[in-house]
Amino acid sequence: MAGRLVVRAGLLLVMALVAAGCYSVAGVPEEDVAAMDRELDAVREEMAQLRTDLRAAEAALGEGPTEVHPITLSDFAIAGHLEATPGTTAFQIANRGATVHNFTIEGLGASPDVNPAEATLWSISGLQVGTYTVFCSIPGHREAGMETTLLVDPLATAPATGHEEADYQAMSEAMTASILAFPTATEGRGNQLLEPRIAADGAKEFDLTASIIDWEVAPGKIVQAWAYNGMVPGPMMRLEVGDRVRVTVTNELPMGTDVHFHGVGLPNGMDGVAPLTQPLIEPGQTFTYEFTTEREAVAMYHAHHHAQMQVPNGLFGVFIVGEVDLPLGREVSGTVIPADVELAAEIPMVLNDAGVIGYSLNGKSFPATEPYVFNVGDWYLVHYLNEGLQIHPMHQHQFFGLVVAKDGIPLESPYWADTLNVAPGERYSVLFHVTDPGAWVWHCHILTHVESEQGMFGMVTAVIAQEG
C-alpha cells in the first residue's frame, strides 16, 4: 500500500512539471498562467496529503513506533510486561532458560521457538480487548508452569522505554532466600528399595506398575509424573550375580510402554524394545521380563517406547547387580586408599533435566533434594546415572572423588576428579572421603541447571559433614 502511494505521488509531480514546462516553451496566454499556478498548488496540496497517508500506512505496517513488551521465558515460567493496548503489539522475547521455549497466545498464534540465551522480536496485529491465556507450546512446558495471562485493554500501562536496570538487589535477595530454604521436605521419595518375592523355583520376583501420579518435584510444585510404583525414580532393585529375576510390569499409563534394562546382560527377547523384541505392553496389559543376571552391573531400567517423553517424565529406576569393586589398599596419584574402608553410604544419584520432572537429582529439584549427612572421616560411594537428555558435569565441593567404575565396570586405573562429566545413559561410580566439616555443596556445574534469576533450583544438594 505504501509503495502504491509513493508511485502515485511521483506521477502527480511529473505531471505538474510537464504542465509548467509546456507553459514556458509554448507561450500560453497570461490568463491561463494563473489557472496553472492554482492547479500546481492543488497538486502540492494533494502531495502533502499523500505524505500524511504514507506515514499512517507505514505505522499500520509496523514500520512506525510500536510498543515493545519485554517477555522473559525460563524453566518453567513466563514473566514480563503482560498488558497491552488493542491493535498491533510487539514482544521482545528473551529465553533465560536452558531449553527451547516459545511464547504462544491462545487462539492467536505463537512466536518462533527461542533457543536458550537468545531473544527474538515478535509482533502480532489485530489484538482485541480481552484476557488471553499465554503459554509455551513445547510439550510439557505449559504443564510445568509456563502459563499466564495477557491483558489487552485500551488503558493498559505502556512498557517502560529505554534500557531498564536489572533489579540486582531483588535478584540477590531471591538467591539468598532460595538457598536458605534448603532442605525443604516434600511429598514422595524415589529410589526406595524394592524387596523381591522369592518364588518356589528360587527366582526373585518384582512387580512394577507404571502410571501417572502427582509428584511434588519442588516445594509446592506438583507435576503429572510418569512413575513406576508411585515414585520417581522408580523403586531400586538390588540383586546378586547368578540370580534368576522376574519383573512383571503392569501398564496403567494411557499409552503403550516397555522396559529396557540398560546395562544388564540378558537374552534378546528380554531387551525391552517393542516391537522388535516383544509386543508393546498396551494399557491394562502386563508383561514379565525374566532373565538370569550374568555379571555385576550398575544399571538402570527405563521405558524404551517413546523414551524421549516417558523417561524424562519419570519412567526410570536403578538396577544394581553385585557390588562395585573398590581399589582398597591401592595408591592412586600419591594417595593411598585405606584397606579397611567401610562405606557409610552408597548413594544412587539419578540425573534428569527434561519432561515434567526437569532439572533434578533423584526426581527432586533443589531445595527438595536430599541432603547427605556424614561424619568427618566417613567414606561414601555415589553412582551417578544420567537418565536426562543433556551432559551434567557433577561437582562435589572440597572432596576429591575417586572414579572407580564406568557403566558398572571397575576401572583398571581409577582416577581422582572433583568435576565429572556424566553424559546421557552413562553411569559413574565415585568414592568420596569426607575430610572437612561443613556444608559442602554438590551440584551440576552447568550453571543454568542450578540457578536462575529467581534463585537456586534444580541439580543441587549438599553434604553436611559433622565433626566425628
Ligand SMILES: [Cu+2]
Ligand atoms: Cu547439568
